[in-house]
Amino acid sequence: MLKISDQDFQRMVKFVHQNFGIDLAKKRQLIESRLATTITSMGHQNFASYVDYITTTKNQADIDVLLNKLTTNYTYFMREKQHFDFFTNTILPYLTSTKKNKVLSIWSAGCSSGEEPYTLVMLMQDYLGSQASMWDTRLLATDISQRALSTATKGEYDIDALKDVPPHWKQNYFTSIPGTTKVSVTPKIKNNVIFRTFNLMHPIRFKIPFDVIFCRNVMIYFDQATKDALVQRFYQATNPGGYLLIGHSESVNRAAVPYEYIMPATYRKPL
Numbered sequence: 001m002l003k004i005s006d007q008d009f010q011r012m013v014k015f016v017h018q019n020f021g022i023d024l025a026k027k028r029q030l031i032e033s034r035l036a037t038t039i040t041s042m043g044h045q046n047f048a049s050y051v052d053y054i055t056t057t058k059n060q061a062d063i064d065v066l067l068n069k070l071t072t073n074y075t076y077f078m079r080e081k082q083h084f085d086f087f088t089n090t091i092l093p094y095l096t097s098t099k100k101n102k103v104l105s106i107w108s109a110g111c112s113s114g115e116e117p118y119t120l121v122m123l124m125q126d127y128l129g130s131q132a133s134m135w136d137t138r139l140l141a142t143d144i145s146q147r148a149l150s151t152a153t154k155g156e157y158d159i160d161a162l163k164d165v166p167p168h169w170k171q172n173y174f175t176s177i178p179g180t181t182k183v184s185v186t187p188k189i190k191n192n193v194i195f196r197t198f199n200l201m202h203p204i205r206f207k208i209p210f211d212v213i214f215c216r217n218v219m220i221y222f223d224q225a226t227k228d229a230l231v232q233r234f235y236q237a238t239n240p241g242g243y244l245l246i247g248h249s250e251s252v253n254r255a256a257v258p259y260e261y262i263m264p265a266t267y268r269k270p271l
């Protein structure tokens with residue numbers, strides 16, 4: 001397998017960190033193992049030539065390949081279920097009793113292959129029931145990985161992926177794909193998710209502030225300064241009384257942002 005020199009490793013770490021926030025300082029083996037075949041097939045003889053190319057190219061497709069290789073897109077339906085219970089039992093009752101415009105503004109930031117945003121839409125459909133059509137429940141779901149987003153947009157999953165979802169969801173929100181072991185998310189659910197490419201290192205310029213931001217298991221790959229700056233941007237983009245939910249192994253540095261701590265991995269912007 002191709003080996004990366006100390007100097008090229010440092011250049012690569014710096015490039016990925018500055019542009020995408022991801023901290024690869026301790027991931028030398030991961031870089032070598034995940035990129036060796038790709039760079040050879042692109043015609044590079046060694047890492048030096050590839051690093052020269054990738055740090056200067058404007059070719060988004062090649063940058064996408066790099067990001068697809070380096071990002072970890074692991075996710076599943078109902079991951080960290082306590083958040084979804086809190087969403088149903090506390091956040092939705094609060095929002096539906098206070099949002100006069102009947103717009104629920106929710107962002108799944110780092111949505112990977114779509115399980116998290118689809119879960120949220122299904123929860124909203126369940127909660128709102130016959131009132132659902134009176135609400136704008138379209139949810140924004142973003143990621144930097146094109147591979148993850150294309151799986152998400154397709155909305156097709158192996159039947160095994162549904163093992164933790166409530167039984168009635170299998171009936172109401174998925175259809176079997178004949179001749180396969182796969183299921184497809186129904187159009188009604190799909191149409192409520194707006195998938196977009198978005199790099200969380202960039203300024204947040206969406207049209208309206210959010211009532212809830214889910215950014216779970218994304219910041220684990222970022223260093224502290226990058227996390228602090230991102231949480232600061234999330235804070236600016238949150239409505240007063242709105243929530244930020246992060247992964248259970250992550251934390252927010254509350255010296256850097258005035259979110260209130262509600263419970264593990266759950267924060268709120270004061271009203």
Ligand SMILES: C[S@@+](CC[C@H](N)C(=O)[O-])C[C@H]1O[C@@H](n2cnc3c(N)ncnc32)[C@H](O)[C@@H]1O
Pocket residue numbers: 020021022071072073074075076079109110111112113116142143144145148198199200201215216217218221247
């Ligand atoms: C482990 S998945 C988390 C998926 C889901 N939120 C969950 O908790 O199961 C992390 C996602 O963050 C995305 N990601 C990493 N760095 C990013 C960045 N700078 N901007 C946007 N997304 C990023 C990755 O592509 C990946 O899909």
